[in-house]
Amino acid sequence: MTFLKEQTLAEEIRADFPLLDQRIHDKALIYFDSAATSQKPLAVLSKLEEYYRGYNANVHRGAHTLSTLATENYEGTRDKIAQFIKAGDRNEIVYTRNATEAINLVAYSWGLNTLKAGDEIILSVMEHHSNLVPWQIIAQKTGAVIKHIGLTPTQELDLDHFKTLLSERTKLVSVVHVSNTLGCINPIGEIVQQAHQVGAKVLIDACQSVPHLPLDVQAIGCDWLVASGHKMCAPTGIGFLYGKLELLEAMPPFLGGGEMIQDVFLDHCTYAGLPHKFEAGTPAIGEAIALGAAIDYLTQIGMERIHAYEEDLTAHLFAKLAEIPDLQTYGPQPTPEGKGRASLAAFNVAGLNASDLSTLLDHEGVAIRSGHHCTQPLHRLLGVTGSARASLYFYNTHAEIDRFIVALHETIDFFRSTLD
Incomplete structure (x- = not known):
């Protein structure tokens, strides 16, 4: 242009x-601080006000009109996220407060229950603390070993070094798509392909790419992807986790309480289906609805x-x-x-x-x-x-x-x- x-x-x-x-x-x-948080367009601000002025009610299970409107708009955003990142199923989208919570969800639900002593986690030296600390905690609890991908002389992710770290012991690769400091755009498609060849799962931190680049999670092939709404013109306090359906189905709940249950008895309970088994408690309803407006806004621009x-x-x-x-x-x-x-x-x-x-x-x-x-x-x-x-x-x-x-x-x- x-x-x-x-x-x-x-x-x-x-x-x-x-x-x-x-x-x-x-x-x-x-x-010039949009990598920390983006500004919000009027369409998003108006949608947030519309919810609180017009149909402020809790979602799901409510039979009255306001609850129905809130639920329709809240769940409508889930469809919009799925379409925005080209997920194969709306149930692959889990609402979280932010990308940090989404990474912790995978770490505690999948990592803590899957990793064992001697298993290896590959991260990179450019990761945000949110993609370092949860895995450090999980490694301490499970005995897993963390390895880090280095940089090239041009301060980009060293793909050759990454390949030398891969082995049959590699169980997880968790890397950022776009570095919030170096600005480099990592070759996540090739990273996923190489990791899958040794049977490892891959999580992508897409906080700095979802707001700026067109993404297709099915083409990328990643197992999980996380993002925060506040970096993509939406309010704070809302983000999402994408996960492949079969993985999410096999993962146990991260938090317990309301909303994530099917039936509760005094000594046990059964869990709701996807994605609700990961969404305990009253969610950020207005923020989620406003995230939908942000996605509409970005989509309209292209x-x-x-x-x-x-x-x-x-x-x-x-x-x-x-x-x-x-x-x-x-x-x-x-x-x-x-x-x-x-x-x-x-x-x-x-x-x-x-x-x-x-x-x-x-x-x-x-x-x-x-x-x-x-x-x-x-x-x-x-x-x-x-x-x-x-x-x-x-x-x-x-x-x-x-x-x-x-x-x-x-x-x-x-x-x-x-x-x-």
């Missing part, structure tokens, strides 16, 4: 995001169009960052067309503290993140305690990138002058 046509996307939808139309420290807001536009933003961002002396970005460089990585840049400037940079940039109305981005082991491997990160979404523009670069130059100059 041409530059003019690509810019039209942001122009078309910008008014849908009221939060972006405000001033911070008397400067027009530039929101994930292919979103991805193409973000490639254009990526090319512009990295071209501008490359002009700044003593600035180092992490992860692979994009092509001149912006292909090959996500539309985010984690970076450091020599001699300057990332947190100081982000604090001063906030005074210029620029919202970026600093710290370890929940990837402490990766930052240690990179030899830094943290980094600054600018992460973009389809509502951002070239003009915002240009303003960010000007503010970054001025902030660096200010720090340099105080050090002289």
Whole structure:
């Protein structure tokens, strides 16, 4: 697509995001923190209000009209998720609070009941803490061994190293699709294929890919996939787990209580069928319904169009960052067309503290993140305690990138002058 046509996307939808139309420290807001959480369009905000104003009631089992409306909309989102990621069956979609809970569900339900001493779990050094800590706990409880895939010289996942780690002892491979720090897009299709050849299961953390790329879980072939709604224009407190039907059927419940039961007696109970046996208690009903609205919104725009536009933003961002002396970005460089990585840049400037940079940039109305981005082991491997990160979404523009670069130059100059 041409530059003019690509810019039209942001122009078309910008008014849908009221939060972006405000001033911070008397400067027009530039929101470059969408990898942490995305902003919400009016369609999502309206749907959340519609539920609480119009048919606020608990789902399932209720015979009255409000409960029926709530249930229809709540379960309707399950259908939308299944269609969005091209799952084969709506019952393969389990609601969770977020991707972290979804990973823990698999860890405690499948991992704790399947893994044994000597079994091996393969993760990568770039994983978010949410895809490290649960498996560390399970390994401690079961005696399983964790191994980690390293990086290539270009700071991408080392597929050759991964292949050397695989063996008949490998029972699980759990990896991120798109790194929230390096921005690399991992070859999950090949990872799944290689893992399945030795009989291992595969879980994909898709938090940074579901909002940005078209996905087909059946084509990928993964056994589980997790995502968080708040990164894809939906509210916080809602996410989902995709799992192959036969796997979910064999897994025991993660939590016990209401909703996940069929019948309860004083000394035993029977469980509900999929997916409800994993959804104990009153769920985040309004948030789930609003997630459906977010999926409708993204689908109407088109994930292919979103991805193409973000490639254009990526090319512009990295071209501008490359002009700044003593600035180092992490992860692979994009092509001149912006292909090959996500539309985010984690970076450091020599001699300057990332947190100081982000604090001063906030005074210029620029919202970026600093710290370890929940990837402490990766930052240690990179030899830094943290980094600054600018992460973009389809509502951002070239003009915002240009303003960010000007503010970054001025902030660096200010720090340099105080050090002289």
